[in-house]
Amino acid sequence: MQYKALDPLLHSQLRLAVMSLLISMESADFVYIREQTGSTAGNLSVQIEKLSTAGYISVEKTFVGKKPKTTCKITNKGVGAFESYVKNLQQYLKP
Amino acid sequence: MEEKELSPEESLDLIQDMIGRARRRFTDNSIFFLLWGWVVMLGSLTHYFLGNFTDYEMPYIGWVLTVPAFIFSMVYGARKGRQQTTRLYTDRVYGWLWVMLGVVMFTMVFYGENLNWQIVPLTMLMAAVGTVVSGAMMKFRPLQIGGACFLILGIVSFQLDESTQMLLMAVAVLIGYLIPGYMMKTKAKEHAVQSA
Numbered sequence: 237m238q239y240k241a242l243d244p245l246l247h248s249q250l251r252l253a254v255m256s257l258l259i260s261m262e263s264a265d266f267v268y269i270r271e272q273t274g275s276t277a278g279n280l281s282v283q284i285e286k287l288s289t290a291g292y293i294s295v296e297k298t299f300v301g302k303k304p305k306t307t308c309k310i311t312n313k314g315v316g317a318f319e320s321y322v323k324n325l326q327q328y329l330k331p
Numbered sequence: 332m333e334e335k336e337l338s339p340e341e342s343l344d345l346i347q348d349m350i351g352r353a354r355r356r357f358t359d360n361s362i363f364f365l366l367w368g369w370v371v372m373l374g375s376l377t378h379y380f381l382g383n384f385t386d387y388e389m390p391y392i393g394w395v396l397t398v399p400a401f402i403f404s405m406v407y408g409a410r411k412g413r414q415q416t417t418r419l420y421t422d423r424v425y426g427w428l429w430v431m432l433g434v435v436m437f438t439m440v441f442y443g444e445n446l447n448w449q450i451v452p453l454t455m456l457m458a459a460v461g462t463v464v465s466g467a468m469m470k471f472r473p474l475q476i477g478g479a480c481f482l483i484l485g486i487v488s489f490q491l492d493e494s495t496q497m498l499l500m501a502v503a504v505l506i507g508y509l510i511p512g513y514m515m516k517t518k519a520k521e522h523a524v525q526s527a
Contacts, residue, residue, distance in 0.1 A: 249337055252345055257352065260353035
């Protein structure tokens, strides 16, 4: 049996964590994602940029008062990629 | 969290952990239940006492408070929506549910004469819908029990005179809004401590 390769964009600890968080909610802001993943701001920025460039998430930058706020949402393409990733993952886990 | 090569098992564990974190998020909407609980409690008890024990011509005067409470709820709710760090799919439904119920309740007051002034029972039935559905969305049973109380007292109050309806309304908001509201506030505080 030939295993399907796992999406390299998702098969990374932090990017997979971000996508797993976003799949369950409509949107989440940068600070919340950083807190939940326990990542550094710099690393998280880089990984979010990669997911955004791939079209897996959309990123919106706004201001609440004078504070900048970055909100991330998973896109339809991202949902599809995540579902395919989980499906492909299952073939590796089957006994 | 560091970047490292994941095994399939580690990937699955990570996905489960993150989805679990998102699901454990608890929205504290207690301020709305407490605000409306006290406003309605004050309105109904004022109406009861002024109507029964005084000659005051406008026993319903206490209900005027619902107008600033409605404006406050709209402004505060919109502001909270902009500031919150996460938004669940149910948050949007929750907001629109209460906005529409509020509009319908005010419409009923406006057309009270057409409804034979059965505004209190109808308002309690509307509150039952909002409270039970909110409780289901938030997975918060005290709200659902409170909603059931609104439903039962709403049906019963159709058989009663306006004055007694006011007392039932006060009991209904105590069980339907205030007690769940304070419990929600306590739960949100505990949740915030656990998440910290």
